[in-house]
Amino acid sequence: MSRLLEVEALEVSFGAASAVRGASLALDRGETLCLVGESGCGKSVTALAVMGLLARNASRGAARLSFDGQDLRGLDERGMSRLRGNRMAMIFQEPMTSLNPAYTVGSQMAEVMLRHRGGTRAAAMARAEDLLGRVRITSPAMRLGQYPHQLSGGLRQRVMIAMALMCDPELLIADEPTTALDVTVQAQILRLLLDLQKDLGLAMLLITHDLGVVARVAHRVAVMYAGEVVETAAAADLFARPTHPYTRGLLACVPVPGKVARGAALGSIAGVVPRLGPGFSGCGFRDRCGEATAACGGTIARASAGEGHDYLCRLPPGWRAGAGAAP
């Protein structure tokens, strides 16, 4: 069986700025892939490029961009909008700005169904009510008649999830779905997403900067930096044997209760994510990397650190800090 989503050598640029520089991803049914990285690394743009939701001034190119065997590159806007909200759905970080404040929860949810599947409004409303119950919203019939501002942040995000599920999508892209929520609510929403995924066999592309979320929900992880996927691995493998210097740096920045001594300095990565233009070559991380040498300005080949674990760096797997300067 072919993979559900395949992205190869995706390039997205906005004028003279390259946001995504040759990123590749693949996702199977029932799998959760976490796309992790800091602001500006291109993770959201990658998701928008897959959904065909890029701004008009963006240009997109890819060696391969297919969903369930169908090439998305040649698809026109009408073809894309037949897929979007239907077979592939997306939820965003801030549920208040992605829900329409002027319509009730029920009518926004029903619209998705009516648009893609037709049928009667009553049937669509019944489906909406059913799904609100499924995302564990209490008294769903009453919520259908409410407006987004009458709901708490956690409830709004549940509504967004329910809305994304209206047409039984095969792929769910969630862009920082819990970042705006309290930790207690975050745990509830993530549990819900995982339960739904198991029940419905969803493929989930979860975009986050929170390594705690990644560790707990991902099957596979792709770490992005400056528009490139610098390391991919199974989640357990990535946390046990992070190999790219950026991945290691990122992991060292997070205070872990009980592991990082209180009062001890946290690891940090000096500098900021660079803005790279087209024609940039070599490793995008080299200006911030403690191991960089002149060789990092040349072409860097993708190396393997084991089964399903590859990374974009000239250092050998299992390298130690400081040893990189040796020829």
Place this chain on the structure above:
Amino acid sequence: MSAAPIIDVRGVRRSFRVRQGLFAAPRHVAAIDGVSFSVGAGEVLGIVGESGCGKSTLARVILGLLPPTAGEVLVDGQRVADMDRRARARLIQPVFQDPFSSLNPRRRVRDVVSMPLDAQGDVPAAEARRRVDEMLARVGLDPSMGERYPAELSGGQRQRVAIARALVLRPRIVVCDEPTSALDVSVQAQILNLLAELRDALGLTYLFISHNLAVVEHVATEVAVMYLGRIVERRETSALFGAPAHPYTKALLASVLTPEPGLGIPDTGLGDAMPDPSNVPPGCSFHPRCPVATARCRVDIPATARVAGGQSDCHLL
């Protein structure tokens, strides 16, 4: 804790009038409801809790930006309400969450940092300039940054500017309200390290408000957990994280997702009822979400009990 606390909060209550409809009579909603605590010089008190628990309102009351409805706040032995703005500014300064909106976009960095000195009205220009340069260097910014505008800086650099502005008067207390929440993890680590360095170098006391428990555990010496306007647990950091006493603290700690794969998503046991400050339940305000609530919790407000390294308000202790 040293003998004389540098921050002393006594029975503070702050309520707001809210109208729930065009013709409905306004109601009073207590954002903070009877909070008392003190902080010794050089300590870092972390304040945690969910949105709407009153932690930011508490920060504003302590900073003197909001008068309390009842109770009083003493800073370094003086009532905040009696101090004039300039004296208050020399003693206590804020650092806010969002460095994108807390810096004036039309002023150069140098002028932003210099503002508290200018507002004092008695600092000579040359002296102000020298202190701004010194403070920029202390927070790790190149002096040339002083000539730039906030829009030209990254999030981490902007937060450094906000810290420099807070420290330029050499206050004794800094109230940090979610200082790293808007930043990326690598930048968050830089800012947390900087705050720790500055505390040691300048002998500062921090009130550190955050919803990120891992960060609070890392920086705070003591932690207060707020729920619906009250402090439900207040302990030394290691005691609180080692053996949380209050069921709410337990649930909060359980929801922290540490980067350890394979552990899955914890069940907090909190249920779906959300705390609503305009509709505070009777008895222990946490009882509708509490997995171990008893009949008594629905009726009586719990008294404060002593626990190792601090105190907590729960009937079951």
